[in-house]
Amino acid sequence: DFFPEELRRCLRSLFRRLLTRLDPETTIIIHEYDGSTVDELHNAAEVYLGHHCVADAATVRLFMDRGSSRPIALLLPDCHTTNDTFRGIPLRWSSDIGRSSTKASKKQRHLKLSFPRQHRHVVSSFYMPHILKEAESICLMTRERRLYTNTHANDDYRFWCPAPFAHPSNLDTLAIDPTLRDDIRADLLRFVGRQDYYARVGRRWKRSYLLYGPPGTGKTSLVAAIANFLEFDVFHIDLTAVDSNLELHRLLDSTTPGSVIVVEDIDCSLDLGDRMEETEYDGAEGTTILSCVLDFMDGLWTSSEEEAISLSGVLNFVDGLWSSSVGERLMIFTTNHPERLDPALLRPGRMDRQIHLSYCQPAAFRVLARNYLEVGEEHELMAEVDALLKEVNMTPAEIAEIFMGCDGDGTGADAAMQKVVDELRRRRLKEAVSPDDDGQLSGE
Numbered sequence: 001d002f003f004p005e006e007l008r009r010c011l012r013s014l015f016r017r018l019l020t021r022l023d024p025e026t027t028i029i030i031h032e033y034d035g036s037t038v039d040e041l042h043n044a045a046e047v048y049l050g051h052h053c054v055a056d057a058a059t060v061r062l063f064m065d066r067g068s069s070r071p072i073a074l075l076l077p078d079c080h081t082t083n084d085t086f087r088g089i090p091l092r093w094s095s096d097i098g099r100s101s102t103k104a105s106k107k108q109r110h111l112k113l114s115f116p117r118q119h120r121h122v123v124s125s126f127y128m129p130h131i132l133k134e135a136e137s138i139c140l141m142t143r144e145r146r147l148y149t150n151t152h153a154n155d156d157y158r159f160w161c162p163a164p165f166a167h168p169s170n171l172d173t174l175a176i177d178p179t180l181r182d183d184i185r186a187d188l189l190r191f192v193g194r195q196d197y198y199a200r201v202g203r204r205w206k207r208s209y210l211l212y213g214p215p216g217t218g219k220t221s222l223v224a225a226i227a228n229f230l231e232f233d234v235f236h237i238d239l240t241a242v243d244s245n246l247e248l249h250r251l252l253d254s255t256t257p258g259s260v261i262v263v264e265d266i267d268c269s270l271d272l273g274d275r276m277e278e279t280e281y282d283g284a285e286g287t288t289i290l291s292c293v294l295d296f297m298d299g300l301w302t303s304s305e306e307e308a309i310s311l312s313g314v315l316n317f318v319d320g321l322w323s324s325s326v327g328e329r330l331m332i333f334t335t336n337h338p339e340r341l342d343p344a345l346l347r348p349g350r351m352d353r354q355i356h357l358s359y360c361q362p363a364a365f366r367v368l369a370r371n372y373l374e375v376g377e378e379h380e381l382m383a384e385v386d387a388l389l390k391e392v393n394m395t396p397a398e399i400a401e402i403f404m405g406c407d408g409d410g411t412g413a414d415a416a417m418q419k420v421v422d423e424l425r426r427r428r429l430k431e432a433v434s435p436d437d438d439g440q441l442s443g444e
């Protein structure tokens with residue numbers, strides 16, 4: 001009582017700091033059971049750790065819950081430790097097993113979370129809710145996991161995530177111009193090797209590609225080849241099945257580092273271009289809703305994420321503004337109609353690279369002939385195919401289809417080459433008769 005208030009405050013603060021120095025860590029214990037009921041927080045923490053922290057652990061526990069929508073879960077084994085960080089705070093999780101206070105005969109698991117004492121408020125007020133939210137979206141994602149097939153047979157999938165990625169396409173079997181192939185390979189290697197560079201220039205470690213071209217020119221095959229080349233997981237997102245911006249946000253957040261996020265046929269997914277034109281913003285001359293969206297993107301995400309999915313939602317998604325996750329992400333969008341896309345989606349920085357995949361050219365044809373028929377430069381029909389491909393359009397898919405229909409022996413290869421020549425000649429003739437009709441494929 002003899003000390004003035006300022007001095008008392010100062011002493012209290014010094015005393016607190018001293019205590020923190022003496023015992024710098026706080027530990028939170030989360031039991032598996034609270035009495036006889038399962039503790040939801042324990043469940044959520046297990047799901048969260050399985051998804052974000054223990055994937056690289058030397059030892060993991062696999063758990064299968066009969067009848068659950070989560071067939072196999074990745075868990076932290078008993079008496080193991082793993083680390084996490086949140087807002088720069090180092091957090092150590094360990095799993096332990098001990099005697100339950102209520103079920104005396106049974107041992108019960110618990111998770112221990114240790115962190116520097118001074119971050120107690122952040123951990124309880126922000127990290128714990130973050131875990132619950134993350135666990136919820138991971139479960140949502142797992143429920144909606146569908147096997148993605150190249151034929152698109154199952155159209156109700158939302159996306160496909162790290163199950164075994166077994167598409168055989170690779171950059172060497174892809175029939176594209178060799179210069180383009182080398183360029184894509186170099187670009188990908190530069191991207192994955194530049195973690196420090198992205199951090200230094202203050203950008204998220206992500207890159208976006210737009211693959212465009214007529215159907216059957218290898219857009220999907222290139223996506224698979226890129227994923228195989230980088231050994232990345234593939235997340236396939238069907239925007240038409242995503243109901244709200246919030247859901248899109250969650251999907252993005254549940255992707256893991258080292259993944260390719262694919263949105264196919266972006267022009268069909270959302271009528272973005274039309275939506276932009278319809279909603280002219282009645283402000284100053286030349287100001288459209290587009291400029292508002294772009295202004296908004298330079299700031300922070302403030303609008304209601306519960307809204308039905310919108311252009312701004314997709315733009316945020318592309319810019320990675322929503323993602324609180326770290327690690328490298330490659331986003332690939334495909335379209336048959338790039339002219340239908342809003343320029344806002346295509347501007348540099350948002351779409352880093354546009355890759356045109358077109359009808360088969362001589363160099364690409366050689367790759368197909370070598371792969372499918374083991375036929376090389378020396379084949380007698382090669383020169384004629386080269387000349388015809390310069391005049392008429394045929395996609396790699398159409399050529400591959402003809403090759404697949406022939407036997408793989410020597411006579412089969414000759415017959416396949418002849419069939420391609422016949423088809424090209426037929427198309428050239430057809431074009432000569434009706435020059436407006438550019439064969440089976442039109443409207444690139």
Ligand SMILES: Nc1ncnc2c1ncn2[C@@H]1O[C@H](COP(=O)(O)OP(=O)(O)OP(=O)(O)O)[C@@H](O)[C@H]1O
Binds near residue numbers: 176214219
């Ligand atoms: N450039 C290519 N190199 C090798 N094979 C190709 C190529 N383009 C197409 N194909 C073959 O054709 C099939 C269809 O190709 P793909 O699905 O990659 O085309 P796409 O451009 O994605 O078509 P869409 O626009 O209709 O989705 C593939 O399974 C592959 O066998």
